[in-house]
Amino acid sequence: MNNNIPNSRRIALLALIKFNNTGKDPASILNEIIPSNFPGRDESLVREMTLGTIKYQKRLEYMAQTYIKAPIKQQAVEIRAGLLLGFYQLTEMSSVPDFAAVDETVSAVKNIISEKSAGFVNAVLRAYLMQPKKVRFPDKAKEPLQYLSVSYSYPVWLVKRWLERLGSEETEMLLETGNRRPKIFFKILESKKPSNEVKRILSEIDIDIDFGEYLPDYFWSNDAGKILNHELFTSGYLIVQDESQGVPLYLLDPPPDSAILDLCAAPGGKTIALADRVGKKGLITAVDYNPKRLMELKENVGRTGFKNIEIRENDVLDFNPGEKFKYILLDVPCSGLGTISGNADLRWTKSEKDIMILSDMQKKLLEKTAEFAEDGGVIVYSTCTTEPEEIEHIVYGFLDKNHDFALEDGNSPLVEPFKTETGIYRSWPHRHGIGGGGFARLRRSG
Secondary structure, eight states: OOOTTTTTHHHHHHHHHHHHOOOOHHHHHHHHHSSSSOOOHHHHHHHHHHHHHHHHHHHHHHHHTTTTTOGGGGGHHHHHHHHHHHHHHHOOEEEEEEEEHHHHHHHHHHHOOOOOHHHHHHHHHHHHHHHHHGGOOOOTTTOOOHHHHHEEEEEETHHHHHHHHHHHHHHHHHHHHEEEEEEEEEEEEETTHHHHHHHHHHHHTTTEEOOOOOOOTOOOOOEEHHHHHHHHHTTSSSEEEOOOGGGHHHHHHHTTTEEEEEEEEEEEOOHHHHHHOOTTTTTEEEEEEEEEHHHHHHHHHHHTTTEEEEEEEOOOGGGGSSOEEEEEEEEOOOOOOOGGOOTTTHHHOOOOOHHHHHHHHHHHHHHHHTTTEEEEEEEEEEEOOGGGGTTTHHHHHHHOTTTTTTOOOOSSSSGGGGBBBBBBBOHHHHHHSSSOEEEEEEEEEO
């Protein structure tokens, strides 16, 4: 490696320190600090160490505390980051030799923090290697809440919520699923290149793919990096989109040539999928106001080349389209708790207070959206969360106040696996093997 390029542990440690100090999205932090000339294999190692350490931080802190007299929370942020980085490699990365995990992590701590701090981290990591069985996790039978929280590394408040609703067995399945490496799904834009043609091209270049279990135009691959660099993606025949995000599209089920209002549209995955579905004679009016997300929306639309998308830079709550729509998609801002496997920091950066704040906003957004629906028009309410305050409570609360709307089933049989007894549609990571979300189809009478 070029001597001017910092090693992997040093970059991972810097990223962890910055995350702990700022709470900023770790993927963005890594994009900022990984050098442009950093080798691809080493970059993958940095991302694995950084995101894994963040995901497992509660479990790692519990283990490290076993070998430290003072509370680990009293340690400086930088030292704590070094300890957890070392413990993650020793306990979760079987491909990393113990000597490399310890020596190179200690070297990074020495380089970034101090020699004294490096000595402390070295002593704690080696104490674990000498007595790994000294770690005793909470008893599953006696302390089920603490056991699940520590063993799977989730905040107590979230585990408690799921336990109360789902029971211990299903909660443990959901926690375990959230810790798995996420599947990277792609949606094929059928109007540009049919699925069978995409499959043929990928097979010829030796990229393994698995088609989605529920929706025919989705597939996932362990070779996502190769696909992102392939012409199929760069030329706009594919978008990255979890199969769960296709559920509200099939639930809305607009016919060709439809005019659709897409609210809270950025970063544009569903916008593009709808544009693909309605064809050149259809029109998607995409509304959002977040500058950063709007930039992503415009970039994604530009890459895929759809001309039937009109972008409106407006806050939905202040929006006036000047017309009514038959088909509306409202993909509300939410806690995102259905996407935990793909967002290492989410479990630590969201709180119950956030859910309540978001729920209040979601109520207002759905009420506002109702103004845009024509008689007989359909609104699909869409989230990527697991929490009823953001799904059932919003939909039922809306129906209680708006008697000219009714909950109805989707037309497509493809959404049937997600239908619940209440008429709400839900996807669950541990049940369906895709992202989690809640969806409802609402029709105005007339």
